[in-house]
Amino acid sequence: MQKLTSTRSGSIVLGVFVALLAAAVVLFYLVQYRNDVNQSNQRVPVLVATSLIPKGTPGTLIASQQMYTTSEVPRKDINDGAITDPGFLHGKQAVSVVNPGPQLTESEFKSVPANQLNAQFTGNMRAVSVPLDSAHGLIGNVQAGDHVDVIAGFNVEPINRKGQPIQGGVARPVSKTIIQDALVLSVPSQAGSGLSSSASSTTSNVVLELNQDQAAEVAFSVDNGKVWLSLVPQSGAKEGAPPFVTLETLLFGLKPIAAQNSFRG
Secondary structure: OHHHHHOHHHHHHHHHHHHHHHHHHHHHHHHHHHHHHHHHHOEEEEEEEOOOEOOOOEHHHHHHOOOEEEEEEEHHHOOOOEOOOHHHHOOEEEOOOEOOOOEOEHHHEEEOOOOOHHHOOOOOEEEEEEEEEOOOOOOOOOOOOOEEEEEEEEEEOOEOOOOOEOOOOOOEEEEEEEEEEEEEEEOOOOOOOOOOHHHHHOEEEEEEEEEHHHHHHHHHHHHHOEEEEEEOOOOOOOOOOOOEEOHHHHHOOOOHHHHHHOOOO
């Protein structure tokens, strides 16, 4: 280095090298600064409240009622903990009142306790507990989150056109799928196992998500007949006309309307 600076040509070379090095450092910082500016101005989608969200409102209701919208804002303007993925609201509920306008943040929501059923459905939907034995309720096979069909069976007495039982008439069995694709909200945590009579006769409660009319239909069926659950496939399930089954439809292939007429009245 001393020899290089001792001559005029060496000093020039060293000066040029230092100048180039300085220019490279300045260029590097300029590029970094430009990248930082571009990144801070990059627009990112965040959830913004569009209506008042009361304390305790479940995330499913916030989504179904469109209480928020997705807005793209510069990254530099995003609030700490701002929610960018709507999926975050699943299984959550508001911990305080959220006014319309601001960005939704994670601190404004908490996880819903597993046993808090009323935060898992909205609108005219209701949670209905259906008492079933292990065979009729698929206890040990059905899980929360599954979908089931509900089949109700009755012994029906023939009646006349005035709706009165026919004297000497014999009650006859009939069953029908009364509800299709009902969501299972919860199932017993423990159930009897094996094929013993005590296990099959033990009653457990399966909680279903139903609308108001369906809830009344299930309650009537449990009190006045027999109820079965039929597990629906997780994917690719198809729904047909709810079957109406009697001895005539099962053994002789009669149409349901013909079987219904056989009851008279």
